[in-house]
Amino acid sequence: MIAVTRARVLTFNRPLRVTRTAIVAFVLCNVLAVQVLWTAAGPARNLTGTIGRLLGLHLALAMALQLLLVARLPVVDRAYGMDRLTGWHRWTGHAVCWLALAHPAVVLLGFARYDGVSLPAAAAALAGRPPVLLGVIASGLIVVVVALSVRAARRRLSYEAWHAVHLLVYLVVLLGVLHQVYEGAAFRAHPVARGYWWGLWAFAIGALLAGRLVVPMLRNARHRLRVAAVVAESDDTVSVHITGRALERLPARAGQFFLWRFPGHQRWWQVNPFSLSAAPNGRSLRITAKGVGATSVRLRDLPVGARVYAEGPYGAFTVAHRQRAATVLIAGGIGVTPIRALLEDPDLTGHVVVLYRVRSARDAVLLGELRALADARRARLHLLAGRSASGYRPFTPDRLLSLVPDITARDVYVCGPDAMTTAVLASLRRLRVPSRQVHAERFRLAG
Incomplete structure (x- = not known):
C-alpha cells in the first residue's frame, strides 16, 4: 500500500x-x-x-x-x-x-x-x-x-x-x-x-x-575551468567532467544549467545550455549531453585539459522554490540530467518519487545512477518505457494519479522534450495541482 x-x-x-x-x-x-x-x-x-x-x-x-x-x-x-x-x-x-x-x-x-x-x-x-x-x-x-x-x-x-x-x-x-x-x-x-x-x-x-x-x-578567470574526463554514457550521449580552482565558491545548485563554450573546439558564438547532471560538490562539475547539435556532437572529441568557458549558473529549477515537503521528479529522455542532480541534492528532503520516461530501457541514460540514488534515499523510481506511436501515454491524469496518488500534496519537477512537458503540465492542471508547486525546465533562453 x-x-x-x-x-x-x-x-x-x-x-x-x-x-x-x-x-x-x-x-x-x-x-x-x-x-x-x-x-x-x-x-x-x-x-x-x-x-x-x-x-x-x-x-x-x-x-x-x-x-x-x-x-x-x-x-x-x-x-x-x-x-x-x-x-x-x-x-x-x-x-x-x-x-x-x-x-x-x-x-x-x-x-x-x-x-x-x-x-x-x-x-x-x-x-x-x-x-x-x-x-x-x-x-x-x-x-x-x-x-x-x-x-x-x-x-x-x-x-x-x-x-x-x-x-x-x-x-x-x-x-x-x-x-x-x-x-x-x-x-x-x-x-x-x-x-x-x-x-x-x-x-x-x-x-x-x-x-x-x-x-x-571574472568567474572564469577565478575558476579556470578545464576538462577532466570525457565519458561515453551511450552511443549518442556523453558526460564531460570539469574541474577548476575554488569551485566551492561557485554559486551553483543542483538543477541549474550553464552556457558552455569550449574555446579552440568550436566557434565563439556556438554556445549551448547544458544542465549539471550531478549535484555540485565543490570539486568538480559534470554535464551530460546527447549529440543532437553542432556543439553537443563534438563533446566526445574534447581532449582532457581543454579550456572551458561557462556562463552561469542559471535557472530556478532548484529546491529553493519548493512549497511542499514531498516531491515528484519527472524526466524524459536527456531531460534526466537536472532531475538526476536534484535527486542527489542533500537539500531535497522528504519523500521523493521519480518518473523516468524513455522510448526503451536502453535509452535510459544514467539509469544505474538513478537507481543507486533512489535506493540510498528510499525514493520510488518508475521507469516508463514505451513508444508514443504505439499508444503508450504514461502521463494522462489517471495514470499520473495511479503512479503518485498524493501528487497534489507534492512539488512536481518536470524536464524533458517539449511535447512531454506540455502533456505533463496539462495533466497537472486537470488534477488541480497548484501552479506554485509545479516547476518545469524547457531549456529556453532569454536572449
Missing part, C-alpha cells in the same frame, strides 16, 4: 516573495514615470502626434526592460527562473515589435495631417532627417528579429543561428538610443526627463554588461 503524504507547507522560500515584490514594483514605477513624463512634455502638434509620442516612450521603456530580461541578472533569475523570464522576453519582444510598427506609423500620420500633405510626401520629408532614419532602421531590424523568432521560423534555425540573429538586438538598442536623444521631444523637454532616460538606459546597459560580460569573465 502506498502511503499518502500530508500537504505540509515549507516556509524557507519567503525571501523570494520579497524579491518578486520589489521587481514588480520596479516595473510599475517605471510605467508610471513614463506616463508622468509624457504628460509633462505637453501635447504634440496634434492628437495623432501626441499618441505617437506616447507610443515611442513606451517603446523605449519596453526596449530597456528587454535588455534587463536578457541581462540574466542572478537576483531576477533566482526569483522567477529562466523559463518564465524567457516567456516574458518573448512577449516583450512582440510588444516591442508592435510598438516599433505603430510608433512611426502614427507619427507619420500626425505629420501628414498637420502639414496637409500625403503620407508619401510626409515620409519623404522625414526621411531626410538622420535621427528619423536611424529609428526607421531600428524598427526594421526589430521586425526581422521577431519574424525569425516565431515558432515556424525558429524550428528551421539551429540554436547557433538563432543566437547569432539575436545579436542584432544590441544594434537596435544603439540606434534606438541615438534616435531618442536627437529626435525625442519628451527626452529633451526637461532636465528631469533627460536624467530619467539616461539613468534608465545606463542601468539597463550596465546590467547587461555586468550579467553577460563582466561577471562571467
Whole structure:
C-alpha cells in the first residue's frame, strides 16, 4: 500500500516573495514615470502626434526592460527562473515589435495631417532627417528579429543561428538610443526627463554588461575551468567532467544549467545550455549531453585539459522554490540530467518519487545512477518505457494519479522534450495541482 503524504507547507522560500515584490514594483514605477513624463512634455502638434509620442516612450521603456530580461541578472533569475523570464522576453519582444510598427506609423500620420500633405510626401520629408532614419532602421531590424523568432521560423534555425540573429538586438538598442536623444521631444523637454532616460538606459546597459560580460569573465578567470574526463554514457550521449580552482565558491545548485563554450573546439558564438547532471560538490562539475547539435556532437572529441568557458549558473529549477515537503521528479529522455542532480541534492528532503520516461530501457541514460540514488534515499523510481506511436501515454491524469496518488500534496519537477512537458503540465492542471508547486525546465533562453 502506498502511503499518502500530508500537504505540509515549507516556509524557507519567503525571501523570494520579497524579491518578486520589489521587481514588480520596479516595473510599475517605471510605467508610471513614463506616463508622468509624457504628460509633462505637453501635447504634440496634434492628437495623432501626441499618441505617437506616447507610443515611442513606451517603446523605449519596453526596449530597456528587454535588455534587463536578457541581462540574466542572478537576483531576477533566482526569483522567477529562466523559463518564465524567457516567456516574458518573448512577449516583450512582440510588444516591442508592435510598438516599433505603430510608433512611426502614427507619427507619420500626425505629420501628414498637420502639414496637409500625403503620407508619401510626409515620409519623404522625414526621411531626410538622420535621427528619423536611424529609428526607421531600428524598427526594421526589430521586425526581422521577431519574424525569425516565431515558432515556424525558429524550428528551421539551429540554436547557433538563432543566437547569432539575436545579436542584432544590441544594434537596435544603439540606434534606438541615438534616435531618442536627437529626435525625442519628451527626452529633451526637461532636465528631469533627460536624467530619467539616461539613468534608465545606463542601468539597463550596465546590467547587461555586468550579467553577460563582466561577471562571467571574472568567474572564469577565478575558476579556470578545464576538462577532466570525457565519458561515453551511450552511443549518442556523453558526460564531460570539469574541474577548476575554488569551485566551492561557485554559486551553483543542483538543477541549474550553464552556457558552455569550449574555446579552440568550436566557434565563439556556438554556445549551448547544458544542465549539471550531478549535484555540485565543490570539486568538480559534470554535464551530460546527447549529440543532437553542432556543439553537443563534438563533446566526445574534447581532449582532457581543454579550456572551458561557462556562463552561469542559471535557472530556478532548484529546491529553493519548493512549497511542499514531498516531491515528484519527472524526466524524459536527456531531460534526466537536472532531475538526476536534484535527486542527489542533500537539500531535497522528504519523500521523493521519480518518473523516468524513455522510448526503451536502453535509452535510459544514467539509469544505474538513478537507481543507486533512489535506493540510498528510499525514493520510488518508475521507469516508463514505451513508444508514443504505439499508444503508450504514461502521463494522462489517471495514470499520473495511479503512479503518485498524493501528487497534489507534492512539488512536481518536470524536464524533458517539449511535447512531454506540455502533456505533463496539462495533466497537472486537470488534477488541480497548484501552479506554485509545479516547476518545469524547457531549456529556453532569454536572449
